[in-house]
Every structure is written in C-alpha cells, then in structure tokens.
Amino acid sequence: MSGKRKVEPKGDGITGFPFAPDREGSWKITLPCTKAEAESISDDLPDLAMLDPQPTLMTSEPDPARPDDWQLDAYVEAKPDKTLIAAIARLAPSAAKVKPVITHIPEDDWVTLSQSGLEPIHAGRFFVHTPHNADSVPEGMTGFVIDAGRAFGTGHHETTTGCLMMLDRLKRNGLRFDDIADIGTGTGLLAFAARALWPAAKVIASDIDPVSIEVTEENAAANGVPVGRGRSQVELVVAPGLAHRRLKTRLPYDLLIANILAGPLIELAPVFGNAVLPGGTIILAGLLDTQAEAVAQAYRRQGFYLAGTVVRGDWPTLRLVKRKR
Numbered sequence: 001m002s003g004k005r006k007v008e009p010k011g012d013g014i015t016g017f018p019f020a021p022d023r024e025g026s027w028k029i030t031l032p033c034t035k036a037e038a039e040s041i042s043d044d045l046p047d048l049a050m051l052d053p054q055p056t057l058m059t060s061e062p063d064p065a066r067p068d069d070w071q072l073d074a075y076v077e078a079k080p081d082k083t084l085i086a087a088i089a090r091l092a093p094s095a096a097k098v099k100p101v102i103t104h105i106p107e108d109d110w111v112t113l114s115q116s117g118l119e120p121i122h123a124g125r126f127f128v129h130t131p132h133n134a135d136s137v138p139e140g141m142t143g144f145v146i147d148a149g150r151a152f153g154t155g156h157h158e159t160t161t162g163c164l165m166m167l168d169r170l171k172r173n174g175l176r177f178d179d180i181a182d183i184g185t186g187t188g189l190l191a192f193a194a195r196a197l198w199p200a201a202k203v204i205a206s207d208i209d210p211v212s213i214e215v216t217e218e219n220a221a222a223n224g225v226p227v228g229r230g231r232s233q234v235e236l237v238v239a240p241g242l243a244h245r246r247l248k249t250r251l252p253y254d255l256l257i258a259n260i261l262a263g264p265l266i267e268l269a270p271v272f273g274n275a276v277l278p279g280g281t282i283i284l285a286g287l288l289d290t291q292a293e294a295v296a297q298a299y300r301r302q303g304f305y306l307a308g309t310v311v312r313g314d315w316p317t318l319r320l321v322k323r324k325r
Contacts, residue, residue: 029074029085030101033059033092038070041091051084057091079104123161124168126193142196145222146187159259159285162310162317163190166283167257169308170319171197177255178202181275183241184260184286188216191234192225194257204235204250206242213238241268242275254280262291266298273302278324281307285317292316 038059048054055074062071074080074088085100120129120136127141137143167190170177177198182191182205191205207213213236217227226233237244241264242251254277258265265284276282282304287295289311296306299320308319 026105027076027079028103028105029055029076029080029088030103031072031089031092031095032098033070033072034094035061035068035070037092037094038072041072048087051087055084055088075105121161121164123164124172126164126168128164128189142193144189144192144219146189146219147222158312158315159317160186160189162312162315163257163259163283163285164193165310165312166308166317166319167193167197169310170281175281177281179250179253179277180204180255181242181247181250181253181257182206183256183258183272184208185216185236186212186259188219188225188234188236190257190259191216192220192223194255195225195232195234199232202229202231202235202250203233204237204247206237206239206244206247208238208240210238242271251275252277252280255283256280257283259283259285262287262295265295269298269302273299273304273322276322278322280322282320282322283317284320285315287316287318289314289316292318296320 041057041059048057055076058073058075060071060073061067061069063069072088072092074084076084080088080102085102089095089100120127120133122141125140125142127137127143128146129136129143130147131145177194178201180191180194180198180201180203182188182194182203185191185205185207188205191203195201195203205213205216207216216236219225220227220234220236227236229235235246235250237246239247242248253275256272256276258268258272265287272282282299284295284299292309296318300306303323303325304320305323306318307321310317
C-alpha cells in the first residue's frame with residue numbers, strides 16, 4: 001500500500017481526526033518506521049488501550065523511491081508525556097535510536113492539517129474531493145464532496161477507490177442494476193456512486209456504526225442525494241451485515257457492495273450469497289492481496305465465480321457473479 005494510512009477506530013483511510021483541538025492546539029509525535037511496522041499498527045494494541053485519551057495514528061510513505069522507509073505520526077490533544085512518547089516509540093522498534101520529533105500544532109492550523117494530503121481522487125468517472133476543492137470538479141466527471149470526518153470512506157483509501165473504479169467499469173460494460181445494497185457504507189460514498197450510475201435503482205446503505213449513518217445523512221445532504229425508500233433515493237439503516245428488517249424486506253439484490261474486512265466477508269459469505277439474485281454481482285473490498293483467494297473461495301462455495309478484479313496497491317477489489325441455475 002502506498003500513500004498514507006490512518007489507524008483509528010472505524011476506518012483505515014484518511015478520514016479526518018476523531019478529536020478537535022483545544023484552545024492551545026494539539027501535538028504530533030513523529031518517528032521513522034519500516035513498511036512492515038506501519039502495516040502491523042492497529043487501533044487495538046495493548047500499549048494504546050491503556051492511554052486516555054488514545055492518540056490518532058497515521059502512517060505514510062514520504063518517498064515512493066524508498067518503499068520500505070515509512071513515517072509514523074501520532075496526534076494527541078495535550079502535550080505528550082514520557083509515558084505516551086515511549087508507547088508510540090515501541091510501535092517502531094527500528095527507530096529505537098532515533099529521538100522522536102514533537103511538534104505543537106496551533107488551533108488555527110488544525111483545519112488545514114485535517115485536510116492535508118486529501119487531494120481530489122479520480123476513480124473512473126468519479127471525482128471525490130473535500131470542500132476545499134469544491135471548484136475543481138473537471139467537466140464531464142461526477143463529483144462528490146466528502147469531508148474529512150468521523151467515518152471511513154473518503155475515497156482516499158485504495159479499497160474505496162477500487163470499488164469506485166469497479167462500479168464505473170460495470171457501467172461502461174453496459175450492466176444495469178435495479179436493487180442495490182451497500183453494506184458497511186462508512187460515509188455513503190459507494191451508495192451515492194451506485195445511485196449516480198443507475199438513478200432508477202432502489203439503493204439501501206447500512207453500517208454497524210450509528211455514527212457512520214449520521215455522517216452519511218450529512219454527506220447525502222451535501223451532495224444533493226435524496227434519502228428515502230423510493231427509487232432514485234438512498235435508504236439508510238444501522239445494522240451488522242444484513243441483520244435488519246428493511247435489508248431483509250428488500251431481498252434479493254442484483255448488486256451488493258461490501259467494503260469491510262476479509263474476516264467478516266468470509267463469515268458473511270452464506271448470508272450475502274443468499275441475498276443476491278442468480279446472475280447478480282457482489283463487489284468485495286477491504287481485503288489484502290494475500291487474503292483474496294480465501295475470500296473468493298468462500299464465495300465460490302456459495303455458487304459465485306470471480307468475474308473481475310481491480311488492484312490498487314496491496315488492496316484488490318473483487319467482482320463475483322452468482323451462477324444461474
């Protein structure tokens with residue numbers, strides 16, 4: 001994976017910061033690290049669980065010409081003490097002899113920082129940008145404004161970008177869908193994109209996290225996407241997997257999108273498989289290339305075959321089609 005990687009509850013792309021700075025601003029701890037160390041960092045490490053408040057971590061690849069040399073940044077609300085600095089340093093053993101760089105971030109710089117690195121994303125016909133780039137949508141492209149905020153799915157992570165590219169490919173190939181579900185919607189971006197491609201379809205988007213659905217409602221309003229149960233609208237529900245009455249009522253789907261994680265994708269294969277029409281499509285993302293075969297095999301057992309792949313860095317997006325009987 002190249003570029004930047006954010007580690008925080010609910011998300012693994014650049015999705016903003018889960019806290020706002022106080023009047024004194026906030027602080028950043030910076031250390032070099034290896035790519036392997038960056039990829040091993042998660043939000044449930046024991047050292048971090050003991051900290052209150054927990055830091056927000058971001059790893060990045062400063063120089064693509066040096067793919068093993070990454071950087072770890074930890075953002076905190078208050079000036080870091082020795083305990084916090086030591087906990088962050090333990091995440092990058094390769095930098096044991098390097099003194100961490102401690103930087104104070106004034107409150108006035110916070111908005112700029114939260115948007116840093118969030119350049120507009122081109123994915124097929126889609127152009128995803130923050131409010132800071134609202135006037136930069138190229139002619140002929142479908143633009144979505146997704147602010148850096150509280151949920152995953154700004155389009156800047158390879159998994160989201162891969163899904164957008166896959167949706168665009170399906171449209172270019174002349175495919176049509178009428179009943180669409182976006183499971184684990186995050187910011188709602190993929191549901192919005194599907195609606196833009198097939199405006200007569202019924203679209204439902206769900207997430208296990210109520211905050212994501214709140215964010216999706218905000219993003220729908222910002223992008224002029226009507227929320228509701230009718231055609232050309234996006235219905236929103238809070239649910240794990242397909243465990244909601246509305247999701248079950250609207251079965252079966254001819255397009256199901258799930259950008260979550262490899263483990264849940266495998267676990268939900270029987271549920272998702274039963275929810276899709278024969279000949280229907282499932283788009284799966286959130287898995288590493290080392291996990292792709294295991295995920296694809298779980299769906300082959302449910303009567304699907306692999307019909308296409310979009311690869312972004314280490315993150316493939318799979319299209320699987322349910323065999324007609």
